[in-house]
Amino acid sequence: MSSLLVEIDPVVQTKDGDPLGSVFIETYGCQMNVSDSELMRGVLGDAGFSSADSIQEADVVLLNTCAIREHAEERVLGRLSQLRHLKTRKPDLVLGVCGCMAKHMSEKLMDRLPYVDLVLGPDSYRDLADLVVRSRNEPSLSVRLDRAEHYDGVDPVRTDGVNAWVTVQRGCDKFCTFCVVPYVRGRERSVRSDEVVRQVEVAAADGFKEVTLLGQTVNSYHDGVCDFPELLRRLSNVQGIDRVRFTSPHPSDFDDRLIATIAEVDEICKFVHLPVQSGSTKVLKRMQRTYSRESYLALVERLREEIPSLALSTDIIVGFPDETAGDFEETLELVRRVRFDFAFMFKYSEREGTVAHREIPDTVPETEKSSRLESLIELQSRISAEVNNEYIGSVLDVLVEGKARKGKGRVYGKSDGFKTVVFTSEALPNTIVPVRITSATQKTLLGEVTA
Ligand code: SF4
Helix, strand or coil: CCCCCCCCCCCCCCCCCCCCCEEEEEECCCHHHHHHHHHHHHHHHHHCCEECCCCCCCCEEEEEECCCCHHHHHHHHHHHHHHHHHHHHCCCCEEEEEEHHHHHHCHHHHHHCCCCCEEECCCCHHHHHHHHHHCCCCCEEECCCCCCCCCCCCCCCCCCCCEEEEECEECCCCCCCCCCHHHHHCCCEECCHHHHHHHHHHHHHCCCCEEEEECCCHHHCECCCCEHHHHHHHHHCCCCCCEEEEECCCHHHCCHHHHHHHHHCCCECCEEECCCECCCHHHHHHHCCCCCHHHHHHHHHHHHHHCCCCEEEEEEEECCCCCCHHHHHHHHHHHHHHCCCEEEEEECCCCCCCHHHHHCCCCCCHHHHHHHHHHHHHHHHHHHHHHHHCCCCCEEEEEEEEECCCCCCEEEEEECCCCEEEEECCCCCCCEEEEEEEEECCCEEEEEECC
């Protein structure tokens, strides 16, 4: 556990005399937020807070939020208005909003929702315990970005799952025109490689066999001494770690050394999530993605040449300003060519504070965005089903995660290539089992344990 000390005002107590009270954290958004919530639990646990099993039991409720899309913020606003009733019944409850939306809306959030006690940006978690205590007396706002904050020495408290998230890089320097991340998470900085190794050793000592390294453009990782391929090699040597994953790399930072490292090192999973965003060079330029359709396709070709078993997924935005029917057709054509294993697909939504919001009018009508998204999902779903069918007859090593929701005696887990595999077995979570694939759906492989 972390040796972090947080100064707490000893006169502040919850109503039942518990000096600090119990905390419930609800997490929205990406894996980075899941990892940050674990870090927040670490900070609060070290300071003496306990963990509540439900919102109803908690003295402190924190929503760790996302700002990437308008819909994500609307969801949290809806949730906060529900929690207002709880706060009316339980006036001593501390209600806090943390993470990207807290930074994105800052004071506006407190002005709009005066019953929120605490608004905390992603670089303020080291002071979380202190700020929670203070917010029992007066509303607290802490959203300053801090280029020096890496959370060195803070150990996360992981709640469930067989994968340990490890944040190796915070912030982003790419400034894609549609994206709010550089403004809410600050500039890119890498956690020292010795600290990353220490964290992975802690995860291994806690029994984790799989780690996933997180960063907004994780493959641009560099701590001044060690770059990303070198970091991957160091982590794959940590005793007890069988699988190393990472997300999300940026296509422009993928070089031949990284490809060779993934190909050569057994522990590095043969799965890459490689966001493309659009298949049109013209649109990519307006998005400021720093690569072209051609260079993206060339990268995919190199990856597949060197790592024939590679599974690939992506992110795609449809309806970016001025995206023509021809541009969209180029996206469909790229998807047909690459044949991703799966994709996260979204309609463009303008985010306040971004370059696109200031300078590029949102021109594609909502109905057109919806119809393009529908066509894309239809195409990708068909491809995902076809790709999954190709696995029938093969044997995959599956890391068991738990009991399957359907079917007595069935468990599910992930293959090296990030496929969800369901099969009948008594294997416990966190064991690796060889499974022969017997059938497939668009989202899942089904199989049986083989010798
Ligand atoms: S690379 Fe672009 S899309 Fe990704 S976090 Fe940075 S600015 Fe956002």
